[in-house]
Amino acid sequence: MNSIITLTTDFGRKDAYVGAMKGVILGINPSARIVDLSHEIEPLNIRQGSLVLASAYPFFPKGTVHVAVVDPGVGSGRKLLCVKIGSAYFMAPDNGLLTPVFEAEKSCSIREISNREFFRKNISATFHGRDILASAAGWLSKKDIFSRLGPVVSCCKRLAWPAVKRLKDGIRGEILAVDHFGNLITNIKASDLPGAIDRFRVKAGKRLISVWGKCYADGKPGRPMALISSMDYLEIAVPNGSAAALTGLKPGQEVTVTK
Amino acid sequence: MNSIITLTTDFGRKDAYVGAMKGVILGINPSARIVDLSHEIEPLNIRQGSLVLASAYPFFPKGTVHVAVVDPGVGSGRKLLCVKIGSAYFMAPDNGLLTPVFEAEKSCSIREISNREFFRKNISATFHGRDILASAAGWLSKKDIFSRLGPVVSCCKRLAWPAVKRLKDGIRGEILAVDHFGNLITNIKASDLPGAIDRFRVKAGKRLISVWGKCYADGKPGRPMALISSMDYLEIAVPNGSAAALTGLKPGQEVTVTK
Amino acid sequence: MNSIITLTTDFGRKDAYVGAMKGVILGINPSARIVDLSHEIEPLNIRQGSLVLASAYPFFPKGTVHVAVVDPGVGSGRKLLCVKIGSAYFMAPDNGLLTPVFEAEKSCSIREISNREFFRKNISATFHGRDILASAAGWLSKKDIFSRLGPVVSCCKRLAWPAVKRLKDGIRGEILAVDHFGNLITNIKASDLPGAIDRFRVKAGKRLISVWGKCYADGKPGRPMALISSMDYLEIAVPNGSAAALTGLKPGQEVTVTK
Numbered sequence: 001m002n003s004i005i006t007l008t009t010d011f012g013r014k015d016a017y018v019g020a021m022k023g024v025i026l027g028i029n030p031s032a033r034i035v036d037l038s039h040e041i042e043p044l045n046i047r048q049g050s051l052v053l054a055s056a057y058p059f060f061p062k063g064t065v066h067v068a069v070v071d072p073g074v075g076s077g078r079k080l081l082c083v084k085i086g087s088a089y090f091m092a093p094d095n096g097l098l099t100p101v102f103e104a105e106k107s108c109s110i111r112e113i114s115n116r117e118f119f120r121k122n123i124s125a126t127f128h129g130r131d132i133l134a135s136a137a138g139w140l141s142k143k144d145i146f147s148r149l150g151p152v153v154s155c156c157k158r159l160a161w162p163a164v165k166r167l168k169d170g171i172r173g174e175i176l177a178v179d180h181f182g183n184l185i186t187n188i189k190a191s192d193l194p195g196a197i198d199r200f201r202v203k204a205g206k207r208l209i210s211v212w213g214k215c216y217a218d219g220k221p222g223r224p225m226a227l228i229s230s231m232d233y234l235e236i237a238v239p240n241g242s243a244a245a246l247t248g249l250k251p252g253q254e255v256t257v258t259k
Numbered sequence: 260m261n262s263i264i265t266l267t268t269d270f271g272r273k274d275a276y277v278g279a280m281k282g283v284i285l286g287i288n289p290s291a292r293i294v295d296l297s298h299e300i301e302p303l304n305i306r307q308g309s310l311v312l313a314s315a316y317p318f319f320p321k322g323t324v325h326v327a328v329v330d331p332g333v334g335s336g337r338k339l340l341c342v343k344i345g346s347a348y349f350m351a352p353d354n355g356l357l358t359p360v361f362e363a364e365k366s367c368s369i370r371e372i373s374n375r376e377f378f379r380k381n382i383s384a385t386f387h388g389r390d391i392l393a394s395a396a397g398w399l400s401k402k403d404i405f406s407r408l409g410p411v412v413s414c415c416k417r418l419a420w421p422a423v424k425r426l427k428d429g430i431r432g433e434i435l436a437v438d439h440f441g442n443l444i445t446n447i448k449a450s451d452l453p454g455a456i457d458r459f460r461v462k463a464g465k466r467l468i469s470v471w472g473k474c475y476a477d478g479k480p481g482r483p484m485a486l487i488s489s490m491d492y493l494e495i496a497v498p499n500g501s502a503a504a505l506t507g508l509k510p511g512q513e514v515t516v517t518k
Numbered sequence: 519m520n521s522i523i524t525l526t527t528d529f530g531r532k533d534a535y536v537g538a539m540k541g542v543i544l545g546i547n548p549s550a551r552i553v554d555l556s557h558e559i560e561p562l563n564i565r566q567g568s569l570v571l572a573s574a575y576p577f578f579p580k581g582t583v584h585v586a587v588v589d590p591g592v593g594s595g596r597k598l599l600c601v602k603i604g605s606a607y608f609m610a611p612d613n614g615l616l617t618p619v620f621e622a623e624k625s626c627s628i629r630e631i632s633n634r635e636f637f638r639k640n641i642s643a644t645f646h647g648r649d650i651l652a653s654a655a656g657w658l659s660k661k662d663i664f665s666r667l668g669p670v671v672s673c674c675k676r677l678a679w680p681a682v683k684r685l686k687d688g689i690r691g692e693i694l695a696v697d698h699f700g701n702l703i704t705n706i707k708a709s710d711l712p713g714a715i716d717r718f719r720v721k722a723g724k725r726l727i728s729v730w731g732k733c734y735a736d737g738k739p740g741r742p743m744a745l746i747s748s749m750d751y752l753e754i755a756v757p758n759g760s761a762a763a764l765t766g767l768k769p770g771q772e773v774t775v776t777k
Contacts, residue, residue, distance in 0.1 A: 004548075075473055
């Protein structure tokens with residue numbers, strides 16, 4: 001345990017929800033260091049939440065507890081999970097939010113969070129993030145109570161994740177997300193594109209992307225370009241502009257990369 | 260003192276105002292742990308600020324200092340207050356921002372913050388949040404200077420708070436706030452509705468809410484439902500949607516709950 | 519070193535970028551205390567970033583490390599800088615982001631950040647904020663490695679900063695920024711306006727501002743007024759309203775103050 005707890009939610013920042021979670025954590029572990037990953041996940045958008053978490057957790061030190069709450073099923077039968085991987089812990093509802101963690105990590109141990117010893121005394125049916133997850137995370141950030149959280153879980157919900165498809169002369173994927181700058185992030189990995197990357201021809205939707213670069217400054221302002229993102233995925237960007245706004249391309253649209 | 264200081268303001272996040280307050284606090288108490296409750300209070304909306312504070316402070320540990328700045332009267336004659344309740348301190352302008360704290364807490368001690376010993380040296384007439392409140396909070400988070408902050412205050416400004424009205428077969432209240440998800444939060448407490456809650460009939464504005472649930476998953480996507488919020492108030496929600504957008508209901512509109 | 523690191527970026531809060539930087543910092547210095555100044559700088563707006571940084575850093579204690587990332591040239595030839603002033607360190611791309619720091623501080627030492635010992639192992643060409651700046655800031659917040667960061671730099675890029683012009687009976691400046699409340703912040707300093715300030719006549723664009731006040735409460739709701747901002751600059755505000763919305767005035771427009 002390193003006493004670091006990260007939070008990823010769809011709660012926004014105008015209400016008291018995030019603050020209440022932090023109060024609960026600090027009441028249990030006054031030394032906890034709480035880091036906001038994002039609270040601007042689109043309401044109930046589990047996939048977006050899972051992507052943000054997946055893009056940030058690898059950079060945190062060993063022993064960090066990552067709490068994620070995008071939880072349309074709060075109060076219903078869905079389980080709450082604690083997942084332990086080599087270097088970190090995750091706490092989240094069993095609704096697919098941890099899909100990319102399961103994909104990326106070879107081995108993990110999973111427990112249901114059901115031991116009321118680690119809950120707040122009164123449990124609201126609509127805010128398990130505060131009354132169960134924040135509380136249990138506070139305890140876990142103090143000492144290794146992983147195996148006491150609840151029974152072992154063998155089967156978790158996973159999101160249907162868009163897979164890339166290998167073509168005879170390249171690969172086909174799709175746009176996964178649009179970032180704050182309007183960059184279009186795809187699900188095609190740099191390692192899917194062997195050799196000199198700029199031999200490849202990129203088509204996104206009906207649009208041919210004719211410029212490759214290593215960085216934004218390699219492109220021309222206002223012209224779409226292809227590059228490898230800071231998470232090692234194919235990205236379509238517009239220097240000094242928004243690729244999403246300029247091209248009209250959206251998550252879900254097809255991207256092909258061929259020789 | 261536990262060295263935790265929370266901040267609630269209408270400053271937004273794009274300017275340097277919040278950062279400057281944090282710098283002042285850390286300059287005085289380098290061990291302070293600063294927690295943002297919200298900086299997205301609507302500009303000058305004292306009632307919204309008071310609601311966010313009221314919904315978060317009960318979850319913080321004993322000794323926390325809560326600083327709230329929604330302060331249209333900054334620089335004028337309005338006082339700055341420090342309020343001590345059993346478990347916490349509050350610092351805010353005397354403009355009603357602490358109304359729900361006064362309502363909820365049986366006993367409290369109140370001081371004016373007027374001792375310049377705890378101010379910054381130069382006081383801007385437009386930013387007491389930085390030059391007085393952050394400074395005094397920094398000192399208070401280090402040691403108990405409460406009684407040295409200034410003279411005892413016996414009378415504070417309170418907002419006219421919408422009260423519920425008991426009817427012969429139920430209760431009448433109103434919509435107090437709309438949260439990030441579009442949930443409509445009322446001023447009717449769960450404890451105002453004795454017995455089996457789903458015997459009650461909820462009418463909000465001209466709209467009959469026919470479904471009760473314990474949690475969002477008990478309702479139907481796209482259909483308004485009634486439930487008890489995580490702060491124990493009657494809430495009107497739309498599973499997988501925004502009750503505010505779907506119903507057009509707004510803060511101030513009447514809600515009746517009858518048998 | 520006081521282990522405080524501030525962050526100012528144009529990354530927004532919905533993606534994982536800010537979180538990843540924090541993870542890198544905490545992996546290197548688990549005791550770092552990270553303070554967000556703003557992540558809502560308009561994408562690629564270097565001047566706005568420099569203004570936020572300039573308005574917050576003077577309030578932080580000696581030894582703070584300020585990291586600023588508004589970096590359209592990431593991955594290209596532009597240098598990364600570490601600037602040491604009496605009381606603080608700054609890390610930023612060499613693109614003008616530190617212009618107001620250079621203007622305000624009499625003496626400073628500047629190093630290029632080029633020693634890979636303080637970088638992450640793999641460097642993305644599009645995210646030096648994470649792979650170089652966050653990493654180097656983590657190290658610098660632990661101990662004084664300033665002189666080991668890289669070679670001395672003698673010449674840095676500065677933004678063309680709009681200067682005030684003295685007139686025979688006053689001064690001419692311009693609107694520099696609009697804050698969250700819609701207040702119009704100019705580049706005219708209080709010290710540019712000697713003596714009784716309300717003898718001066720303020721004209722902004724084509725609009726005569728006829729009311730002076732010390733604080734917002736001195737004005738009339740809905741009526742533009744002039745006052746001295748909390749950073750000691752001439753500001754045009756509308757009590758209980760937005761001066762930007764009401765007057766239509768924008769950054770870049772001329773403001774004259776004459777007797």
